[in-house]
Amino acid sequence: MLDDARRALQATFGFAAFRGVQETVVGRVLRGQSSLAVMPTGAGKSLTYQLPAVMRPGTCVVVSPLIALMHDQLRSATANGIRAAALTSVDTNRAETIARLRDGDLDLLYVAPERASQPQFHDLLANAPISLFAIDEAHCVSEWGHDFRPDYRLLRPLLDGLPHVPRLALTATADGHTRADILMQLGIPDDGLIVAGFDRPNIRYHITPRDNPAQQLRRLLADHPGPGIVYAQTRAQVERLTETLATTGRAVRPYHAGLDADVRAAHQAAFVASEDMVMVATIAFGMGIDKPDVRFVAHAGLPKSIEAYYQETGRAGRDGDPAVAVMLWGAEDFARARLRLNEMEEARLPGERARLNALAGLVETAGCRRALLRRHFGEDAPATCGNCDNCLSPPNVTDTTELARKLLSAIYRTGQSFGLGHVEKVLTGVADERITARGHDQLSVFGIVGPDEAPLLRPLARALQARGSLETSEHGAIRLAGDARAILKGEANVAITLPPARSAERRNRRGASDSANPVGDPLFDALRQWRRDTAAELKVPPYVIFHDASLRAIAQHRPDTLSALGQVQGVGTRKLETYGAALLDLLQRHA
Structure with a gap:
């Protein structure tokens, strides 16, 4: 079964091997088992239902929260030769899509949860061959999730109405509470949980x-x-x-x-x-x-x-x-x-x-x-x-416990009624008219912060607000909160992190932009221009044609036959048929 899946993976998507837990998820779907897959963004979640949709008879129904997201995925699926359609408020070919669904002529059907939860949609699916339910952005089903959508909680009758159809819930963000809630709400057994990890190393x-x-x-x-x-x-x-x-x-x-x-x-x-x-x-x-x-x-x-x-x-x-x-x-x-x-x-x-x-x-x-x-x-x-x-x-880590006590004491002694600028002046001994009019130049905290400590006051106040030791009133006054009194009593310590020097920060930023693209390679530039022109002609985004990774591989290996081009990552059967001749012609001209 998995050997067949690997062959289909190469033919449909142009990939020689699965990534991460994709193989585990696809294997469960092909065996008819329900699963919740928690996979980081960019780990290829859509492939885990698109590939089984090509391999299993019938249509995979994909519940997705946004029309734009459906249409993006629809374009990419179609470019790989997958028979896909959507039933949304903006799709005008509704009758044709329904006919294709009933005839088993669709691999994928994208719908919003609002439509999927309606009785009419249940009736439609009762008369169609359904192979899989894929619930994308599945954290939306949980009240614990950060993007709760009530309509997701109405999906269970649809799923239970076709109990022989496996369910695949997919999300990139779900903590322990959210995962447990998704499993319960969608009727997926606990042993169906697959967590790929949350690392995005790139x-x-x-x-x-x-x-x-x-x-x-x-x-x-x-x-x-x-x-x-x-x-x-x-x-x-x-x-x-x-x-x-x-x-x-x-x-x-x-x-x-x-x-x-x-x-x-x-x-x-x-x-x-x-x-x-x-x-x-x-x-x-x-x-x-x-x-x-x-x-x-x-x-x-x-x-x-x-x-x-x-x-x-x-x-x-x-x-x-x-x-x-x-x-x-x-x-x-x-x-x-x-x-x-x-x-x-x-x-x-x-x-x-x-x-x-x-x-x-x-x-x-x-x-x-x-x-x-x-x-x-x-x-x-x-x-x-x-x-x-x-x-x-x-970064530099500095113990600022004593300075924090001075700052908190000044805030308290000035009545917790002023912004940081005023308190800063009191601590550094700036006796302007506003300070003297209120008698704040007579306070014991007046001028107790010297020039060495003064630059730390603002980063310290920022850190104390972040940890909740200080809060701001609706009028902008800062006042004690959280563990401020514990800090004043010497029962809690405060350390702050200071960013590295600007030159190091700039090197850090520039390092992150090191491009994996062979900048200045005439062939790579020509491939990108060909992709740009082809995308404009077909009215699709350039990445639907090929990702940069595929163009880099083509530029590096310079395949000279259709067979060799078909071995490049990301060049599946459909894309080879569609773009192979044009690419070989371009490669010949740059030989």
């Missing part, structure tokens, strides 16, 4: 305090050619950053819920088709695309949670080539997040507080970012990874 993580974000992001764009996504926290910030980054000469588009649907769709289509565009977006963007060649993802502010951060950064480097994930964070991000906690219902507070504290640990750690991420998802991880900012340029 992504370089870089997290740094926000300091002139426009300039920081401009440097990022200069250092990293290729498509990228910049996540901003508000619509207004999206518009500002789009305008600012457009001055770099790169194509930059905005994406947020305030834009007309047609504009959003046009921007998304342009981004998917581009080889160098930057999309500045709120988190509304990204889940609906399957673009493999994104070279960087940047967060201009704090993400919602580590789960959200992992999923959003996972949109970079899905083709396996080097990519970078940059996060710019500030104390005000944590201040706003902790204020939001005060507005939440009591039942949600412990979980949300834990999520925020986990983020604080990620941004403040002096250790390996990747190890912390993997441990968060319950994985054992080596102490260092060699591909994050802290491993490549270890």
